[in-house]
Amino acid sequence: MKALGVPYKGSKARIAEKIIDSLPPAEVFVDLFAGGCAVTHAAMLSQKYKRFIINDIDGRGADVFYRAAHGEEVPTDWVSREEFHKRKESDSFVAVIWSFNNDMNTYIYGAEVEEMKRAIHIAITEGDYTECERLNIPVKPCGFPLNQLFERRIAITSSIIELSDTLHNKQLAQALERVERIEAIRELQKAKALQRLESVQRLNYSDVEIPSNAVIYCDIPYRDTNVGGYDVIDYEDFYEWCEQQDNPIFISEYFMPSERFKVYKSWQVHQTSAGKGKIATATESLYIPKAHNGLPYGQLTVFDY
Numbered sequence: 001m002k003a004l005g006v007p008y009k010g011s012k013a014r015i016a017e018k019i020i021d022s023l024p025p026a027e028v029f030v031d032l033f034a035g036g037c038a039v040t041h042a043a044m045l046s047q048k049y050k051r052f053i054i055n056d057i058d059g060r061g062a063d064v065f066y067r068a069a070h071g072e073e074v075p076t077d078w079v080s081r082e083e084f085h086k087r088k089e090s091d092s093f094v095a096v097i098w099s100f101n102n103d104m105n106t107y108i109y110g111a112e113v114e115e116m117k118r119a120i121h122i123a124i125t126e127g128d129y130t131e132c133e134r135l136n137i138p139v140k141p142c143g144f145p146l147n148q149l150f151e152r153r154i155a156i157t158s159s160i161i162e163l164s165d166t167l168h169n170k171q172l173a174q175a176l177e178r179v180e181r182i183e184a185i186r187e188l189q190k191a192k193a194l195q196r197l198e199s200v201q202r203l204n205y206s207d208v209e210i211p212s213n214a215v216i217y218c219d220i221p222y223r224d225t226n227v228g229g230y231d232v233i234d235y236e237d238f239y240e241w242c243e244q245q246d247n248p249i250f251i252s253e254y255f256m257p258s259e260r261f262k263v264y265k266s267w268q269v270h271q272t273s274a275g276k277g278k279i280a281t282a283t284e285s286l287y288i289p290k291a292h293n294g295l296p297y298g299q300l301t302v303f304d305y
């Protein structure tokens with residue numbers, strides 16, 4: 001699986017390519033609830049669209065995607081709990097990289113491990129081992145240069161795991177999620193194709209100006225199981241707005257009222273429930289409105305049922 005978009009709560013990265021494969025081509029791809037932009041990223045790689053409009057009312061995930069795709073350096077500095085809470089609203093890199101479960105709201109590390117995580121983080125990103133020594137975290141200095149973050153992370157964490165006789169130290173080294181997240185975002189800088197992106201809009205979905213010859217994709221906060229904890233939308237208004245669109249529109253949802261929407265495609269997705277290691281299967285569906293300005297949706301030649 002390709003790494004698509006930036007790490008984001010409720011990301012569609014796992015099925016983004018399947019979603020795009022099933023949508024019709026057009027001039028413009030419009031991602032109105034873009035989140036971390038996994039689906040836009042897949043759309044850009046697909047070559048089916050020439051222009052991309054990305055919007056999200058929060059916009060922090062999309063902002064990180066946009067800035068990384070335009071080559072902005074991803075900051076590797078340690079961010080403490082206090083700084084996180086001061087900066088999370090205004091600094092999208094801080095919110096995305098340093099939040100627990102990518103929720104952009106809760107700090108990543110528990111207070112009891114923060115100091116030790118910081119020591120290991122600084123050893124990896126700055127090559128400074130003094131904090132590790134002070135805290136008695138056994139670590140072998142690493143020969144890789146500072147810009148080889150991936151190699152440094154593997155070498156340093158492996159050395160801690162090998163040299164530690166406490167399970168606590170081994171676990172601390174294993175779960176260095178922040179560095180992994182920085183690496184994932186850095187990968188976007190390599191994808192030249194992503195620079196075609198137009199700037200991110202932070203509007204309510206219905207305020208976005210949509211040109212003709214567009215395909216609209218909506219990954220709305222799910223109605224009954226808003227797992228991401230996003231601000232909910234007024235679903236009745238949203239359904240009505242969908243029915244008024246002049247362009248083909250596709251909505252990701254678990255369930256939509258069957259008298260107004262029908263399933264266009266669905267996929268079985270395996271999910272591991274956090275902490276329990278249990279695998280559950282969920283059905284992810286793409287819906288389309290049954291009525292389209294009074295026309296049955298199926299009469300539009302662009303669709304292939």
Ligand SMILES: C[S@@+](CC[C@H](N)C(=O)[O-])C[C@H]1O[C@@H](n2cnc3c(N)ncnc32)[C@H](O)[C@@H]1O
Binds near residue numbers: 010033230
């Ligand atoms: C399920 S997430 C999208 C995830 C995205 N597809 C991805 O792969 O990363 C839903 C997004 O809808 C956004 N949102 C919620 N209400 C909105 C509104 N009224 N207009 C635009 N975006 C909204 C949230 O900020 C959130 O990022």
